[in-house]
Amino acid sequence: MRILIVDDDKIVTDQFDFYLSKNHKITTFNSSMHALTYFKCNHNFDVIITDFLMPNLRGDELIDKILEIKTDQRFIVISGYFKSEFADTLKKYGADIRMIDKPVDLLDLECALDLIENKVPNCLTY
16 A cells, blocks of 8 residues: 655654555655645555644644545544544544554554555544
């Protein structure tokens, strides 16, 4: 799968890149603004993994802007600070969005990617 990873924490993007690049084509950004600029010209990703809380452009704002470009884009949102309000915010998009808590268990991440790759319907809950 072609995966775009966006997290303001370089340790996280490096860890995901190292783990996932064995089986996937990975592109990483530590700035949501830079990721959005890149996506505008390169929107052929199967899934976008993004942090929720980031400076300048939060994960939900990034999702909103990306869905304006590619309405069927799929996402995995990660955060160490999930609250039920975040789930409600993400539900409004009606897109395929899955949520994973930080610190991320890499097996949970791979499972979420498998579900997306196999087009298993998502029931966004938290």
